[in-house]
Amino acid sequence: MQNGDAVVEMTNVRKEYSDSIALDGLSLTVRAGEAVAVMGPSGSGKSTLLNMIAGLDRPTSGSVVVHGSDLGVLDETGLALFRRRGIGMIFQFFNLLDDLSALDNVALAAQLTGTASGQARKRALELFGELGITHRKNVYPAQLSGGERQRVAVARALMNRPALLLADEPTGALDSRSGEQVMDLLLDLNQIGQTLLLVTHDERLATRCATRLIEVVDGRIAREHSMERA
């Protein structure tokens, strides 16, 4: 995929829940190589936006096209297969499996695609090396610090070399120092070509690593600016 090609195209996406409207006719295009930071007040629809792109939920109306495929026509299994290859996700609360070691948590993502466990571990070890957590590979999530857990989560998201990395408040549960380290990590990834869409509350971090910043209010894009990275 060439830099500049559209990776995500959301058109007039509306998402209603029984008691609220999470997205209100939102349109957004994300191009390859971009690092888009999404900001906005709590409850404004940021997580919903990410969920739509990852195919974790379906819009009430409007269309979502990712890597050229219209998510609206995929069934649940199709969406799962799409996520395996096309999407890496990072959550605020890491969402690691408590009963798998750090390395196994990461290898898991590749094993789901049918990769042999030896090969999956090899790739996971490479990522551990790149993320500087090799010494923690056999430790269980409960014994890892928040920052370390999020690095493990990042490694897991990168396992299948996804074209798009989605991060929902990845630093929200971290102290500021660990938060910065994780942000640096994401910035590095973007600089070697990883397309990135991240939700954050921290404007300073956002401006430091994003190439574009959008602000969502009440399920619509209220403001948007492109910027030069610091």
Place this chain on the structure above:
Amino acid sequence: MNPVWHAAWAAVRRRKLQTIVIGVVVCAASATLVMALGLLEASAAPFDRAFATQQGAHLAVAFDPEKVSEADLTRAAGHAEASAGPFLQATVDTSTGDVFLGTLTVAGRADPGGPVDRVSVWQGRWATSPGEIVLNRTPGAVGRMDVGFRISLPGRPALTVVGFAHSVTGSADAWVTPEQATALQPTALQMLYRFAHAGTAAEVDAGQAAVTAGLPADAVLGTLSHLTVKDKATSELGVFIPFLMIFGVLGLVVAVLIVANVVSGAVVAGLRHIGMLKAIGFTPNQVMAVYLVMVSIPAVTGCALGTVAGNLVGKRIVQDAVEGFGVDELSFAPWVNVVAALGMPVLVASAALVPALRARRLPAARAISAGTTSRTGRALRIQRWLSGTRLPRPVSLGLGMPFARTGRSALTLASVVLGVMTVTLAAGVTMSMTAYNNAVRPTDTDRVELLAGPPLGAPVMTQPGVEPPAAKLSDAQDESMLRSLPGTTAVLATTQLNTEVAGGTQEARIVFHRGDTAALGPRVLTGHWPDGPGQVVVPSRFLNQRGLSVGDTITVQARGNRTQVKIVGVVLTNNADQIFADWSTVDVLAPGARASSYLVRMAPGTDRAAYTAAVSSGDPGLRVLPPRDGTSSTAVIIISAALVLTLVLGAVAALGVFNTVVLNARERRRDLGMLKSIGMTPRQVTVLLVTSMGALGVVGGLIGVPIGVAVHRLVVAAMAHAGQSDAIDILLDVYHASALALLALTGIVIAVLGALVPARGAARLSIATVLHNE
């Protein structure tokens, strides 16, 4: 509203699925409990119950109408506590009819009720006009005749079956109206008595003396004590009691286990919520109260519904199971319902109390973080090992899951084990029963039974105009004629003799066999078939009832001849009072006797009609008996009851698995959401959850089958003991390797059936919802 109520009610409403599961499980368990207790109670003394309900006769006496008048009998009966009769009694030989019913004792009774022997009409109606007959048959039993069947015997008035009734004391084989009885040429007057004391043989004898005092000594043709009937009933039907009892016990245990699992699981699943309650100021006691109330609301509802359902549905099932004992109108004793209605809530409360007490002590912070804390070392080691295997990831993750919640897994495993055990046991008893049935009463359609004449000293009741069977050829000629017919593969010649066995109170019958005894005679279990004069083989019940053993010598007396015979083996038969001897012994006891019947085995494919025609043209004096019905109706009843009970217990076990998957999926919903977010398909999630239970199913199968086999041995031994015979190999060794493998699979079936629905539900759950709510 009080805060405890408020919080409990909110919890009930928020956890709809859990509330429903608790309600359903407690309902099913209560119904099973009622059924199990009812079964235990009903199978405790079915004969005594049925006897009491029917006001059974302590003594039935047949009088000679030539010697006493009806008025004398009625007068003498004043010495009994209650009496019924005199009823005219006739003997009808059906061997000339289309269907062989043996020799029927027919009594003329206007009314099935009365002070003694209240015969219950369970199908059709009582005979009210001439030409109608009601047959004595165990309730629920099926035979080849139905209401409307016409019994027509040459020279007799035709009788139409209008109903089936059952007399616990077996006062008659059939009943007709008194007028009809007169037309059947009655030979006796039947009197039925109840005595104030009739618990022992001496008391019954004293009663008999009282009611026959002043009557001519030779007026009594025969008597039947209820003790004899009970002996027979308990040794024949009592055989099944251990089997029914064990089902009652299994039902009880399964019900208790599953409730403990579901209720404690609900409390454990609520640990986070408990922490929250504490954080906002609930006292430990209030927290405990919230949880007790939360599970009590569905539990009490379920218990009430289940007790009612148990009385409606469970009673039907138990009724079917014990009907064979003559229990027609089953009603569960009050204690059954009291125990179920009070015991179940107590069980629920105690199952909830243990984890609730733990919750009460738990510091709020620990409770809030419950579920994300590190797991035990063993669970982690196992999961690590599984991660390294070549198994597909959803499978290895699923296999590790049971180790994260060992208590819950153990309870689930226990209910699977019980389910497998029940299936194994039921299958085994069914196979044992089939084996027994095949051995003692072959259904074989390839056999032909021929009557050559009356057995020695036992004149066949014949009617004017009907020729009794009377062979035209000699015994030897008949045998060689039969052997020469095309299609004959084996011939067994038989005659029998009533004898007295010295020292025994009951009469016995010696059956003499000649010819192909190995092919057509009873199966020899130990020792050998008699190979010379003075040797007999006997059923084990004969030995056990008389305290004899193989190798002993007994004295038999018949037709004025007395001889000593040696017991050389044990054979398998249904009748305890039959002993078998070689033809050479006939010459000692009844010199010159001929065979009274022949049993022939035809080659496969031989046409029965053509064959019997050939027999008749060879010796027109031989009478061909209609083929016998080989199935035992009691066996059919018990087997179908076993099937229903097995299905019920299997379903309850599967419900336990269902609940565990619901709880696991609930606790792990965040993990499952994450797995889906990294690309796990719904099918893989289903596989993961089903595998986690499948593993328990495999282990449950491996544990449950051997236990089931062991319990089967115990139950069959107890059944044999109740039947006063010995447990023998063909009854014990019924499980073949393939059957065992199949039975072990039932563990997986129970686990997968229970897991599938909640697993699919969890797989379909929206990830966005899960992640949003966390």
